[in-house]
Amino acid sequence: MVYKSFFRKKTTHIYLFIIFLISFIFFLLLLGKNYYINIANKDYEGSYISIIDSKDLDDVLSRISGIKSIDKGITYEDITFISDNTLKENEIIIAELNKEEYPKNSYLTLNNYNLIVVGHQKKSNIFYLNPNTLNNIISNTKKTTYIIDLTNWADYNRISDKIIEKTEGFVGIHLNKESKVNYELIMLIFNIFIILNIILFIIILVVTIFNILEDEKKSSLMYRALGFTKLKIIKTNILKLINLFILAIIPSIMLTSILYFLIN
Amino acid sequence: MLKLENICKTYHMKEKEVKVLDNLTYEFKENQVYCIIGKSGAGKTTLIEIMGLLLSFDAGNIIIGEKSVKDLSDNELADLRNKEIGFVFQSFYLNPLMKAYENVMLPMYLDKSLTKEARIKKSYELLELVGLRKRANHFPKELSGGEQQRVAISRSLANDPHIILADEPTGNLDPENTLKILDILKSLSKKGKCVIIVSHDEVVKKYADIVLRLENNSIEEVPE
Numbered sequence: 001m002v003y004k005s006f007f008r009k010k011t012t013h014i015y016l017f018i019i020f021l022i023s024f025i026f027f028l029l030l031l032g033k034n035y036y037i038n039i040a041n042k043d044y045e046g047s048y049i050s051i052i053d054s055k056d057l058d059d060v061l062s063r064i065s066g067i068k069s070i071d072k073g074i075t076y077e078d079i080t081f082i083s084d085n086t087l088k089e090n091e092i093i094i095a096e097l098n099k100e101e102y103p104k105n106s107y108l109t110l111n112n113y114n115l116i117v118v119g120h121q122k123k124s125n126i127f128y129l130n131p132n133t134l135n136n137i138i139s140n141t142k143k144t145t146y147i148i149d150l151t152n153w154a155d156y157n158r159i160s161d162k163i164i165e166k167t168e169g170f171v172g173i174h175l176n177k178e179s180k181v182n183y184e185l186i187m188l189i190f191n192i193f194i195i196l197n198i199i200l201f202i203i204i205l206v207v208t209i210f211n212i213l214e215d216e217k218k219s220s221l222m223y224r225a226l227g228f229t230k231l232k233i234i235k236t237n238i239l240k241l242i243n244l245f246i247l248a249i250i251p252s253i254m255l256t257s258i259l260y261f262l263i264n
Numbered sequence: 265m266l267k268l269e270n271i272c273k274t275y276h277m278k279e280k281e282v283k284v285l286d287n288l289t290y291e292f293k294e295n296q297v298y299c300i301i302g303k304s305g306a307g308k309t310t311l312i313e314i315m316g317l318l319l320s321f322d323a324g325n326i327i328i329g330e331k332s333v334k335d336l337s338d339n340e341l342a343d344l345r346n347k348e349i350g351f352v353f354q355s356f357y358l359n360p361l362m363k364a365y366e367n368v369m370l371p372m373y374l375d376k377s378l379t380k381e382a383r384i385k386k387s388y389e390l391l392e393l394v395g396l397r398k399r400a401n402h403f404p405k406e407l408s409g410g411e412q413q414r415v416a417i418s419r420s421l422a423n424d425p426h427i428i429l430a431d432e433p434t435g436n437l438d439p440e441n442t443l444k445i446l447d448i449l450k451s452l453s454k455k456g457k458c459v460i461i462v463s464h465d466e467v468v469k470k471y472a473d474i475v476l477r478l479e480n481n482s483i484e485e486v487p488e
Binding site for chain 2 (some may be wrong): 001002004005007009010015131159219224225226227228229231232
């Protein structure tokens with residue numbers, strides 16, 4: 001009943017609408033940013049960052065955000081070979097770049113090993129071999145090649161800079177981009193708007209809380225006279241605010257989710 | 265019913281101290297209407313807030329029924345206020361966003377033993393008592409001043425308290441509504457309640473069984 005009367009207030013309706021609007025815009029921006037990340041990742045499909053290092057980089061790389069996956073291989077004559085347990089000892093998966101020269105079911109000789117091409121993948125200069133075959137063909141190197149895929153290729157500059165900063169090995173950035181879209185700029189614009197939205201939300205949050213508490217102060221004598229303790233009054237006010245924000249934010253999440261499913 | 269024992273209250277301002285009540289002792293009994301009068305600044309509002317357990321006092325004690333309030337915690341004081349004291353204010357202090365019956369229900373909200381249906385039923389009965397059952401679903405802005413004060417009186421009776429404290433209950437009312445309100449308060453005293461009214465209004469004095477003057481930090485009965 002106490003909450004019912006709070007939600008009957010016109011000012012409460014106004015706060016509800018404003019908070020809904022700002023949170024909806026926020027989620028829309030996140031949705032938009034995510035949409036472009038997906039487009040960028042598709043556009044950059046087959047791109048990767050490589051690091052050749054004799055040191056174990058697992059720990060260092062695990063602390064860098066934005067890394068989607070790390071494969072480890074060995075580089076031999078400009079080709080990085082990664083082991084793949086699903087392949088038989090005489091099978092090989094090669095780069096799509098070499099598809100014309102070595103189509104599926106053709107043969108490739110490597111260090112006197114005859115290998116049958118069973119598939120192609122988008123990353124250039126990367127081949128997949130059975131682990132035993134890999135060991136037999138290449139056994140003299142102590143350097144590991146790390147092949148890194150990113151969660152967000154629009155951000156590859158920042159992540160690669162981080163990798164270069166944190167490692168001492170040789171870092172190569174292999175881009176396989178088809179379009180000329182400047183994803184970094186798009187991400188920057190989204191990030192600026194997201195930050196502005198967050199700042200606006202914080203301002204609105206502070207103003208709303210302040211106004212509501214000032215309003216509620218006027219009735220606190222009445223509530224105390226009726227037997228409400230100060231603590232109960234404070235708890236009630238906090239719950240009113242929590243309910244207000246939940247009721248404003250949940251519809252914005254739901255609406256954004258509907259949009260997400262419609263877009264995808 | 266309500267006993268004040270050597271109540272002292274001093275307000276401490278920046279460089280001054282203002283003593284409002286000094287060893288005030290008095291016993292208020294049931295079945296009586298008391299009217300407290302006094303000059304502006306004498307401490308009437310302070311006294312009523314202390315009696316209503318809304319304001320702390322520096323020394324002395326208050327006994328309500330058999331209960332001494334001196335060593336009660338905030339929660340216990342609030343509970344006592346909820347169960348034993350009904351308030352009626354000059355400005356009514358109704359929640360403008362609650363209907364009349366919801367306003368009356370408000371003190372019952374703290375009694376978890378009552379179901380919602382029981383609370384609603386009781387609030388309608390209390391509105392019936394003041395002749396406002398048909399206006400139960402109206403918001404305060406849809407009621408006249410007199411009607412709002414009657415709703416406030418119903419609310420003060422929500423938990424069947426023994427004591428009614430009224431601070432200038434007729435201050436914002438016309439003469440006709442003043443008499444209606446005083447009639448209701450008088451009838452409550454006949455039902456066993458102790459009704460204590462703070463007022464400047466001469467009409468209120470005439471309704472009171474006992475008139476008390478608050479003067480020189482103390483209280484005394486005014487002879488008839």
